[in-house]
Structure formats: structure tokens, C-alpha cells
Amino acid sequence: MKVVLGEQHERVLKGRVRLTGSKSESNRLLILQAFYSNLELTNLSNADDVRFMQRALSSPDALEVDIHHAGTAMRFLTAFLATQNGRELVLTGSHRMKERPIGILVEALRSMGAQIDYDGEEGFPPLKITGKALTQKQVRIPAKVSSQYISALLLIAPSLPEGLEIELIGEITSRPYLEMTLSLLERIGVETHFEGQRIRVEPQADIAVQSQAVESDWSAASYYYSLIALSPVGSQMHLSVLREDSLQGDRVLAELYEAFGVVTRYEDQGVLLSKEREANSVFEADLKDAPDIAQTLAVSCLGLGMRCDMRGLHTLPIKETDRLAAMKTELEKFGAEVEITDRSLHLKAFEGDLSSVPQVDIETYHDHRMAMAFAPLCQKAKMRILEAAVVSKSYPDFWKDWAALGLWVEEE
Numbered sequence: 382m383k384v385v386l387g388e389q390h391e392r393v394l395k396g397r398v399r400l401t402g403s404k405s406e407s408n409r410l411l412i413l414q415a416f417y418s419n420l421e422l423t424n425l426s427n428a429d430d431v432r433f434m435q436r437a438l439s440s441p442d443a444l445e446v447d448i449h450h451a452g453t454a455m456r457f458l459t460a461f462l463a464t465q466n467g468r469e470l471v472l473t474g475s476h477r478m479k480e481r482p483i484g485i486l487v488e489a490l491r492s493m494g495a496q497i498d499y500d501g502e503e504g505f506p507p508l509k510i511t512g513k514a515l516t517q518k519q520v521r522i523p524a525k526v527s528s529q530y531i532s533a534l535l536l537i538a539p540s541l542p543e544g545l546e547i548e549l550i551g552e553i554t555s556r557p558y559l560e561m562t563l564s565l566l567e568r569i570g571v572e573t574h575f576e577g578q579r580i581r582v583e584p585q586a587d588i589a590v591q592s593q594a595v596e597s598d599w600s601a602a603s604y605y606y607s608l609i610a611l612s613p614v615g616s617q618m619h620l621s622v623l624r625e626d627s628l629q630g631d632r633v634l635a636e637l638y639e640a641f642g643v644v645t646r647y648e649d650q651g652v653l654l655s656k657e658r659e660a661n662s663v664f665e666a667d668l669k670d671a672p673d674i675a676q677t678l679a680v681s682c683l684g685l686g687m688r689c690d691m692r693g694l695h696t697l698p699i700k701e702t703d704r705l706a707a708m709k710t711e712l713e714k715f716g717a718e719v720e721i722t723d724r725s726l727h728l729k730a731f732e733g734d735l736s737s738v739p740q741v742d743i744e745t746y747h748d749h750r751m752a753m754a755f756a757p758l759c760q761k762a763k764m765r766i767l768e769a770a771v772v773s774k775s776y777p778d779f780w781k782d783w784a785a786l787g788l789w790v791e792e793e
């Protein structure tokens with residue numbers, strides 16, 4: 382599927398969108414529900430990554446589980462399945478998943494007594510997992526490559542007879558995702574402690590009967606922040622259901638988009654975004670706590686002619702695609718000047734006229750966020766998004782919601 386956008390530019394927008402549940406919260410709570418069956422969940426995400434997790438958890442006899450592109454599902458299920466005594470299976474994923482490293486998590490689980498073998502290349506999926514009762518109550522794990530490895534350990538921790546003490550080695554990346562995991566554990570009644578480089582999770586055999594509501598997805602909200610930033614002053618968007626006291630680190634959008642002239646007001650049922658003034662000329666940020674919104678921010682900067690300096694992007698090369706390389710290639714198609722390292726992106730303030738650039742074809746590299754990050758640029762430029770159906774990884778209704786807003790979405 383290809384989507385053509387940007388037939389009309391600089392439209393004043395007024396709209397409302399109800400976003401699907403957070404995929405990060407959903408996949409954590411589904412693992413916890415597999416341990417504690419009296420946990421009821423509402424507002425789960427309809428993302429592919431969550432459906433693959435649900436399918437995996439409801440197939441107790443499968444000899445092979447394929448989680449496609451879902452990083453969190455791959456990492457969380459590796460730890461979960463390692464604890465399922467008597468179960469033997471192969472956990473695999475898409476071609477890209479087989480290039481995304483998992484050795485750090487496998488090593489940590491092995492040191493706790495798990496039996497996990499590589500079914501292909503050492504350090505990468507697919508994995509052959511033989512479930513066992515894990516014996517160790519302490520583990521050490523490097524924290525700089527992906528927080529998902531640590532969240533995976535945290536999610537199995539309360540099911541272990543003595544809980545778990547995790548020592549984090551080195552700089553902690555994507556920290557809000559660890560805090561989200563700990564908050565969800567606390568919410569269902571598990572005791573946790575996080576101080577310095579140490580996390581302790583107490584054992585918890587049962588929890589009280591309860592229902593937990595998943596908040597909507599702040600990473601999905603980023604595309605509307607960018608859309609309003611790129612729209613004329615006076616544009617507004619209401620997004621539900623998002624909260625100021627969110628567990629999701631991407632709530633930092635509310636602060637970051639002030640530099641783009643977007644004001645956030647928290648209301649009863651969500652947030653109201655308003656474009657109230659012109660953007661600053663420079664945007665600088667360290668995104669090690671919020672890596673998933675880097676692509677969105679870079680496109681906002683291009684559209685507004687802002688110079689952009691983003692650091693803390695060291696996890697981007699191992700996500701759905703090498704996001705730094707992909708961004709450089711696609712931004713340059715509009716005439717932008719971009720420099721990248723293995724952890725940063727620098728975009729020179731764009732001085733050209735985007736509306737006169739002939740229609741650009743945006744490649745998506747099997748990455749949902751490439752498609753969604755470029756879409757808001759439809760307020761400034763004409764483009765065709767290739768393989769646009771990739772959005773279903775986290776936000777299957779994305780194009781439907783854009784069409785409902787009256788944004789030009791033509792399918793080819």
C-alpha cells in the first residue's frame with residue numbers, strides 16, 4: 382500500500398483523535414496477566430506487536446512462536462518462557478528481528494539457571510528455549526544497549542521464589558521504560574526498590590483480583606504534536622486518553638514541543654494541543670530517555686526550518702531499522718543537509734521552499750515510525766509513503782484517523 386499526502390498545505394486544523402492503548406504498557410501487563418490470572422486488563426493496544434504477544438501467550442502447546450517485528454514481545458517472552466518449567470520451543474521473529482541483538486538478556490538468564498540455545502547466529506534470535514525453574518536470586522546485566530532486557534527480567538522477578546536483585550552495569554538507557562515496568566509491578570501489588578544501579582523486586586505468589594486500565598499511547602501522540610507544530614497558528618488537536626501523570630516517558634513531548642510553539646493543556650479526558658506561536662529557530666535535545674520520538678522531532682524541524690541537534694540516539698541503529706541512517710537518507714530527499722554519528726543527528730536549518738519540492742517517495746524500511754514521522758510534513762510538502770501499511774506495528778488505525786481528520790490520504 383502506498384499513501385499520497387500533501388495535496389493541500391498550511392491548513393488550519395481542528396480535530397479529535399482517540400488513540401489506542403500504549404503498546405509498552407499492554408505488553409508488560411499481558412506478561413503479568415500470564416503469571417497472575419486474576420488480573421483483568423482494559424484499553425489494551427490493538428497494535429500488531431500486542432496481538433502477536435497475545436497469540437504467543439495463548440498458544441501453550443506451540444513448538445514455534447513467531448513474534449514478527451515486536452522487540453518487546455521478543456525480549457519479554459524470552460524471559461517468560463525461560464521460567465515455564467517443562468516447556469520447549471523455538472522463539473523467532475522477522476528477518477529484522479534476527480538482526481536485533483539479544484545476547485545480553487540470554488547471558489543474564491543463563492546465569493540465573495535458564496536453558497536457552499541459539500538456533501541460528503550466536504547472540505540473535507531465533508532461540509531454543511527449554512523452560513526451567515530458575516534458581517538464582519541475583520543477576521548482573523549491562524544497561525546501555527536496551528532497557529527491554531532489564532524490563533524482561535523485572536517482569537519475571539516476582540514469580541521467582543525469592544524475587545530478584547538486579548545489578549545494572551554502566552549507563553542506564555531508556556530509563557523511563559524501566560520505571561514504567563516498576564510502576565506497573567507496584568500497581569498490581571508487587572514491592573520494588575530502585576536505587577542507584579540496583580533494583581530489587583520482592584516475590585509475590587498471588588495478587589488481589591483487580592482491573593488495570595492501559596493509558597493511550599504517548600509515542601502515537603507524537604505524530605499529532607508534529608502535525609500541529611507544522612500547522613498554522615490557531616490549529617488544535619484533542620487526544621484521548623492521555624494523562625499528565627503518565628507512566629510513559631514519551632509524555633516529555635509536552636515540554637519538547639513548546640520549542641515548536643505547541644502548548645499542551647491537560648483536560649478531563651486527554652490533552653488539547655494548540656499551535657499558539659511560531660517555532661524557535663533551534664532545537665536541541667538528549668533523547669536517551671525517549672528514543673522513539675527522535676524521528677518525529679527531526680521531521681518537525683525540517684518542516685519548520687529549525688536547526689536540529691539530537692544526542693543520546695545510540696539505541697536507534699538496532700531498532701526496526703537503522704533509524705539514523707534511514708532518517709538521513711529520507712530527509713535528504715527534500716534537500717536537507719544531515720550529519721549523523723552512531724548516536725546523534727544534526728540537521729542544518731532548511732532554507733528552501735518545501736512546497737516547491739516535487740513529490741518525494743518516502744521509504745519506510747519495515748519501520749512504522751518512518752511512515753508516521755514523515756506524514757505530518759503533508760502540511761508543507763507533497764510525498765508518497767511507500768509500504769505505508771507498516772504503521773500496524775504500533776498504530777493500525779493511523780491512516781484511517783488521518784483520513785477522518787480531512788488530511789488528504791489517497792491510496793495507490
Ligand SMILES: O=C(O)C1=C[C@@H](OP(=O)(O)O)[C@@H](O)[C@H](O)C1
Nearest residue numbers: 405453527528529555558672696
Ligand atoms: O520497554 C519498552 O516498551 C520499550 C523500550 C524502548 O527500547 P530500548 O530500551 O531498547 O531503547 C523503546 O524504544 C521501545 O519502543 C519500547
Ligand SMILES: C=C(OP(=O)(O)O)C(=O)O
Nearest residue numbers: 450451452453673700701
Ligand atoms: C523500538 C520500537 O519497538 P520494539 O523495540 O518493541 O520493536 C518502537 O516501537 O519504536
